[in-house]
Amino acid sequence: xxxxxxxxxxxxxxxxxxxxxxxxxxxxxxxxxxxxxxxxxxxxxxxxxxxxxxxxxxxxxxxxxxxxxxxxxxxxxxxxxxxxxxxxxxxxxxxxxxxxxxxxxxxxxxxxxxxxxxxxxxxxxxxxxxxxxxxxxxxxxxxxxxxxxxxxxxxxxxxxxxxxxxxxxxxxxxxxxxxxxxxxxxxxxxxxxxxxxxxxxxxxxxxxxxxxxxxxxxxxxxxxxxxxxxxxxxxxxxxxxxxxxxxxxxxxxxxxxxxxxxxxxxxxxxxxxxxxxxxxxxxxxxxxxxxxxxxxxxxxxxxxxxxxxxxxxxxxxxxxxxxxxx
Amino acid sequence: xxxxxxxxxxxxxxxxxxxxxxxxxxxxxxxxxxxxxxxxxxxxxxxxxxxxxxxxxxxxxxxxxxxxxxxxxxxxxxxxxxxxxxxxxxxxxxxxxxxxxxxxxxxxxxxxxxxxxxxxxxxxxxxxxxxxxxxxxxxxxxxxxxxxxxxxxxxxxxxxxxxxxxxxxxxxxxxxxxxxxxxxxxxxxxxxxxxxxxxxxxxxxxxxxxxxxxxxxxxxxxxxxxxxxxxxxxxxxxxxxxxxxxxxxxxxxxxxxxxxxxxxxxxxxxxxxxxxxxxxxxxxxxxxxxxxxxxxxxxxxxxxxxx
Numbered sequence: 001x002x003x004x005x006x007x008x009x010x011x012x013x014x015x016x017x018x019x020x021x022x023x024x025x026x027x028x029x030x031x032x033x034x035x036x037x038x039x040x041x042x043x044x045x046x047x048x049x050x051x052x053x054x055x056x057x058x059x060x061x062x063x064x065x066x067x068x069x070x071x072x073x074x075x076x077x078x079x080x081x082x083x084x085x086x087x088x089x090x091x092x093x094x095x096x097x098x099x100x101x102x103x104x105x106x107x108x109x110x111x112x113x114x115x116x117x118x119x120x121x122x123x124x125x126x127x128x129x130x131x132x133x134x135x136x137x138x139x140x141x142x143x144x145x146x147x148x149x150x151x152x153x154x155x156x157x158x159x160x161x162x163x164x165x166x167x168x169x170x171x172x173x174x175x176x177x178x179x180x181x182x183x184x185x186x187x188x189x190x191x192x193x194x195x196x197x198x199x200x201x202x203x204x205x206x207x208x209x210x211x212x213x214x215x216x217x218x219x220x221x222x223x224x225x226x227x228x229x230x231x232x233x234x235x236x237x238x239x240x241x242x243x244x245x246x247x248x249x250x251x252x253x254x255x256x257x258x259x260x261x262x263x264x265x266x267x268x269x270x271x272x273x274x275x276x277x278x279x280x281x282x283x284x285x286x287x288x289x290x291x292x293x294x295x296x297x298x299x300x301x302x303x304x305x306x307x308x309x310x311x312x313x314x315x316x317x318x319x320x321x322x323x324x325x326x
Numbered sequence: 327x328x329x330x331x332x333x334x335x336x337x338x339x340x341x342x343x344x345x346x347x348x349x350x351x352x353x354x355x356x357x358x359x360x361x362x363x364x365x366x367x368x369x370x371x372x373x374x375x376x377x378x379x380x381x382x383x384x385x386x387x388x389x390x391x392x393x394x395x396x397x398x399x400x401x402x403x404x405x406x407x408x409x410x411x412x413x414x415x416x417x418x419x420x421x422x423x424x425x426x427x428x429x430x431x432x433x434x435x436x437x438x439x440x441x442x443x444x445x446x447x448x449x450x451x452x453x454x455x456x457x458x459x460x461x462x463x464x465x466x467x468x469x470x471x472x473x474x475x476x477x478x479x480x481x482x483x484x485x486x487x488x489x490x491x492x493x494x495x496x497x498x499x500x501x502x503x504x505x506x507x508x509x510x511x512x513x514x515x516x517x518x519x520x521x522x523x524x525x526x527x528x529x530x531x532x533x534x535x536x537x538x539x540x541x542x543x544x545x546x547x548x549x550x551x552x553x554x555x556x557x558x559x560x561x562x563x564x565x566x567x568x569x570x571x572x573x574x575x576x577x578x579x580x581x582x583x584x585x586x587x588x589x590x591x592x593x594x595x596x597x598x599x600x601x602x603x604x605x606x607x608x609x610x611x612x613x614x615x616x617x618x619x620x621x622x623x624x625x626x627x628x629x630x631x632x633x
Contacts, residue, residue: 043499043500043501043502044469044470044499142587156364156365156588157364158588159588183497185364186363186364186526187526187527187528187567187570187571187572188363188566188567188570188585189363189364190570190572191570191572191582191584191585192585194572195584213499213500214572215500215574216571216572216573216574217572218574219572219573219574219575219576219578220572220573220576220578239576240576240577243574243575243576244575244576244577253501254500254501255574257500257501257503257504258500258529258574259500259503259504259507259529259530259532259533260529260571260572260573260574261574261575262532262533263532265532265533265552265553266533267511268508268511269503269504269507269508269533270504271501271502271504271505271508272501
């Protein structure tokens with residue numbers, strides 16, 4: 001059995017707002033094993049960003065950790081001193097952000113930024129520069145030595161995102177968090193980035209937590225998938241299980257909505273009517289109930305727990321009750 | 327009569343030749359999609375049609391009338407018939423105006439003083455399925471999907487004949503994306519609108535467009551009905567674009583054709599076929615310049631088309 005790298009254990013996070021406590025994350029549990037690619041899918045407002053900032057502890061001042069732990073290699077990050085946490089960031093855990101146009105400092109050359117990021121290393125400047133060039137080459141930037149002298153505006157969006165990946169992998173982290181790294185790019189570049197990530201993952205053996213709302217990208221890249229809705233995990237499991245045998249109505253509907261699934265021209269595309277509930281004023285019972293066409297009376301009363309259905313598959317839905325107890 | 331006829335449209339910013347001759351036409355009620363990578367000139371095309379970007383050469387005929395190079399004053403009455411939906415839904419709405427005044431702004435600009443703006447706001451919000459009380463809200467209070475609908479409402483205010491939509495679904499969640507596309511399809515049928523849609527999401531094109539044109543480095547490299555392009559792409563570039571579409575299925579058999587590198591710089595366009603250096607099917611003779619070959623409603627610019 002592979003070693004667990006990151007464990008999110010019953011994590012609940014609130015934001016204190018003028019309207020009261022906004023329950024951004026509720027009872028989130030999942031883990032990432034060493035060298036594994038785990039995808040987190042969910043739509044706007046599902047808590048993806050809160051989750052990432054909680055793992056890195058880069059949360060807004062009005063954030064309250066209500067319960068649970070974030071364990072990285074066994075130690076609870078929520079208890080770590082700020083100093084130890086800073087050592088961890090960028091060294092053991094790296095991140096690639098969504099917008100490649102805003103990740104880099106516009107007034108410093110790429111080479112300078114890639115040397116700066118190695119500030120913990122004792123190597124000489126020329127060694128750091130050659131390592132930077134090597135990494136640029138590894139993410140497929142041609143003529144890396146010369147390009148180190150250039151500034152971010154001299155690179156295209158796809159190249160900037162690859163440079164961001166190169167920088168994130170510089171310290172050979174154990175965990176790379178990729179926050180919608182392809183959303184700002186067009187399809188051909190998206191594919192280039194995914195293929196690059198796959199290759200680098202095999203080379204560096206880091207685990208990747210890949211956040212996206214693009215199901216196609218998740219299906220192609222990830223080993224396991226966590227589906228989030230309105231601040232909760234509704235389903236998680238092996239990528240094939242999730243896409244071929246989804247056990248939560250939200251997952252099913254989400255997959256149905258993807259126009260990539262519909263090969264014939266459709267007059268009316270499927271949608272999920274209704275809206276995400278107000279997290280500051282949560283309704284009782286299942287959070288997806290109002291938008292679910294299979295809701296049972298029980299769904300209005302109790303929150304369904306995330307239950308194990310098969311070895312690699314969990315879902316939080318009362319419809320699976322028979323399966324659970326069979 | 328053809329509603330929009332774009333012929334050999336060319337745009338340069340200094341030495342940068344952004345559009346190197348683009349030609350296509352749109353019939354009344356038809357949806358035409360322009361597809362291509364970032365930097366291929368899609369947005370410049372529709373901005374040039376709307377008179378928001380310069381076009382030094384070529385012609386843009388709308389309803390038979392030449393509109394390229396019209397002054398802002400001469401263009402203004404035409405803005406009733408040609409509406410634009412901008413790419414950034416929130417950024418295209420003034421943060422200091424309410425939704426009600428934003429969607430009725432076109433009436434004020436056109437000097438339609440006889441209109442009851444309150445009633446028009448209500449009608450437009452209902453048309454795009456937004457609650458009527460949204461008229462009093464400000465753009466920051468809207469979600470991305472709602473802001474898009476406001477964009478649609480505003481584009482529809484003056485009952486245009488043609489909508490130019492720049493990436494209408496970019497950044498939307500899949501469930502909301504479907505809603506917006508259904509709404510646009512619906513309105514198109516009801517109002518008989520013609521549309522030019524720009525998108526890099528090919529999954530979307532299949533469901534909204536009647537015909538499509540594929541752009542590369544400021545030129546069309548293939549054109550045809552959506553069905554024909556999807557079932558039988560003939561330009562290798564089109565084939566690469568289509569195969570770069572990640573499928574929401576982990577077991578999808580991907581005979582993907584990798585697109586090498588990045589688009590070349592517009593400052594030094596490659597000689598011969600401009601896609602040659604990235605093309606997995608390039609032949610020796612591709613060093614010659616391909617011409618635009620248009621037969622049977624199918625256009626292609628390629629010396630070695632796929633069959």
